[in-house]
Amino acid sequence: MHHAPAEAKFSPSSQEQGSMSSPVRKSVSAAAAGPPEVRGIGEAETFELVRRSAAPILAVGAERQSSACFCEGDRALLFRSVGDLMDPSVYRAFRAQIDAAARSASFSPAVIAHDLHPLYLSTHYARQAGLPLIAVQHHHAHIASVMAERRHPGPVLGICCDGIGFGDDGAAWGCEIMYCTASEYLRTGHLEYFPLLGGDAAAIDTWRSAFALVQQAVGRCEDLAPFERVPADQMDVMRRLSRTEINAPPTSSLGRVFDGVSFLLGLCDHNDRPAQAAMALERIALAEPVSPYPYQTTVGRDGVLMSLAPMIRAIVRDVTRAEDPRVISARFHETVARMLAAAAQISAERNAISTVVLSGGCFANRLLRDQTRALLERRRFAVLLPERSPVGDAGIALGQAVVATARLEGGR
Known part of the structure; x- marks a missing residue:
């Protein structure tokens, strides 16, 4: 079974921890407007989780489709994607989305979950935050997002197929079969490289x-x-x-x-x-x-x-x-x-x-x-299959938050 451990150094948050108070469809669209081609700051979809988080978690998704999620207690808020973080205007909107939503929901993260890819802008954002980090393999997060939405405690067999996600061996994975729990996974099959x-x-x-x-x-x-x-x-x-x-x-x-x-x-x-x-x-x-x-x-x-x-x-x-x-x-x-x-x-x-x-x-x-x-x-x-969360990278932060929650409690 594989998982990327939490990075060793735990830095204290400079913010006081609050409680997340957003309703089911909490609008945070007033924060920062990007250019017309950039999707709005958006709304958050609320998910009731099987596990309670031991600490407030911010998950920051991947890159081509932004994804951000707040997780506290037994609730997670998954925010609407604002687009491709490689576009500087989208990256600014992504940062503004998180800042505005945190203020609106009285949310102060203690841990940040991010993609395993070391060069993603979301990973860069996470590393700059000065908080403990938990790296989550891309396809494990995809499967965990569905487990969370459908309230399945695991284990499950995941079939994850997409463009690319950074693999444990450094290859660009994208057609994977995995035995998954909330905290770990075992790659049991893949497409020939x-x-x-x-x-x-x-x-x-x-x-x-x-x-x-x-x-x-x-x-x-x-x-x-x-x-x-x-x-x-x-x-x-x-x-x-x-x-x-x-x-x-x-x-x-x-x-x-x-x-x-x-x-x-x-x-x-x-x-x-x-x-x-x-x-x-x-x-x-x-x-x-x-x-x-x-x-x-x-x-x-x-x-x-x-x-x-x-x-x-x-x-x-x-x-x-x-x-x-x-x-x-x-x-x-x-x-x-x-x-x-x-x-x-x-x-x-x-x-x-x-x-x-x-x-x-x-x-x-x-x-x-x-x-x-x-x-x-x-x-x-x-x-x-997902019913309320996006099947692609726009929904991946929910899975990152769930994996981080399970690892913090040492659960399976």
Whole structure:
């Protein structure tokens, strides 16, 4: 079981601790207005928790979608996301949101929970606060947020699929199966790693992930028509990155697989907004039963290794044959859902778990969500999904707060 321990040095808060007094839909929108494109300071959703917190906790979320949560006693307030913290105006709005909400709710944190990623701006914010810190692994927090909302004490089996989250091994995780309690987790399965070519740039340029996936599964990309849309100099860069492994960290990101397949089908070359390629892929999927592509699940000492390389080879073949993209998309979704359900069943049986939690931004995709849930329920699992909190990073602070609460009390 893994958890990131509280950082060793405990500094006293300079503020007196108060009690959180916000009602269920406490508006704190009057604090600071960003530019028109920045979402408002927003409202807080209240959650009644299974555990009581031993100290007031501020959780500060991840980065691409801001997330902030106050936790005190048996209540948590999850605030509306104000956007991407990489935008300086959003980061200012995020700080203002926390300050205004703390004043409005008479809240003084004693501990800050943050993402495990050392370079996130939310992590930087946490470190500057001068309070004790608890680092929480990204995907564990996603699963814990659903456990909190659905008032499940754990353990559960979590299936978490998204863009990326910093993993214990330094890789960019993004398709994970985890045995989770509130305080700890054990990674019991994941998607086979492929290189994240160009690092963060792969979240924008969908052809980067397509290149990595095809190169790994097929061996060469040069003869494939979709890559004719990529400038020759960029193709040269991709070849060098794939050979040298510089600026190409390993990833298990399902979100980047969606990007790559969307590119291969000619749907989206660049994500100009979050999940643009994935939404385009979902949108065209044929609404009829289809057969899945092949995939692999291999059981080893460390758990279940999932591979979509057989699927990528089949999709390359179908693209070359000019098969209907609507059918390819539908078969892609069916394949991923079946792979996740099969791997989850193996992990659940090995760990004697009957409840499965689905979380992470990929499950904003209705088709993937509904297919995966149906397959799991057919296997007689109880399946939990968020109902009031966002399934993506905008809801992750709730999970961070819950994990921090459990660790402070030494609970499971």
